[in-house]
Amino acid sequence: MRKFARFSACVAASALVVWACAAQAQEPTTAQEYMNRGIDRYANNDKAGAEKDFTVVIQMEPSNAEAHNRRGNARADLGMNRDADADYSRAIELNPYYASAYDNRGWLRRRLNFVSGAIADINKAIEIDGNNAGYYYDRALCYSDKGDRKDAIVDFSKAIELNPKSGVYLIDRAREYRWDNQLQNALADYDKGLEILPKDANGLEGRGETKRLLGDFGGAIADFTTALTVKPKNWVDESWCRVQRGLAEVAVNDLNAATEDFNKVLAIQPHYANALYGRGLVALKQGNKDAAKRDFDQAVAVQPDLKNKVADAMQKEGPSTAGRPTTTK
8 A cells, every 4th residue: 555655646746747847838938928828818817817927028028019008908907097097008109009009098097987088088099990899889988978868879879880789789879868768769779789688687677667668567577577587696786676677566556566676675775765765656556645755755855856756646646546456476
């Protein structure tokens, strides 16, 4: 047994040496090899490893604009925002026609809420390369941040023209149409986008809300329900989805289901104004004006702009809804 153990140990040690030699042989030696490994690491979500490899490239080739641009991407993903901005700026200094570096710096500046600077950078990217759908999409997001619906829709439309198979572009333009109250256009885009990305939770939520606003409450409930099954756990998003589904359920008089949705939200976020408002609607429909008033008062205290909606609901429902039948899921 001892001889066998000693033999096994020797074999293991030899294998370790062979592996170490192989690993050493595979270690990059040229700037291009470090660049290639950095690209692979970045693609495999090893952002820290990629950042190190691109740094080696820059040490070996200080005027390599691509390495600065790629290191900027890695640093941005690592939260090294100032360093990332410096890398993008250096890439542009080295290559003033580097459209990707302008767009990347614009994307970073948008993330840092410097929207006007972001738009200026992406304008330059589009000036250099006017056929890149991604640049128009990024600028559309900037316009959307500013509340400039018209220009956002124009840029989303250009991005879709250049890349008509992008479900993301269609779903984001649909959202912009919805915010601009162009509900039929929004619905058409959501339908097309969800044909491409049938499990996109944002698309399902957005289409559900569009259907709710158009009065298709059954369709809205179906979309919200599907969204809740495919969306990664994120309580903020789940709360919004449950509240909107609850409001659709109120509209079809499914008060038990609506109450369940509102209560689930309020159990985690007791001051969620729209959930309080929705539960107040349920109480009002059930003829319990005292409970409705308590929820409405809390909702308005948290979100004063609900005051008119509460007044409309009180006037519309009044006490005459007592005993209205409820349904279950």
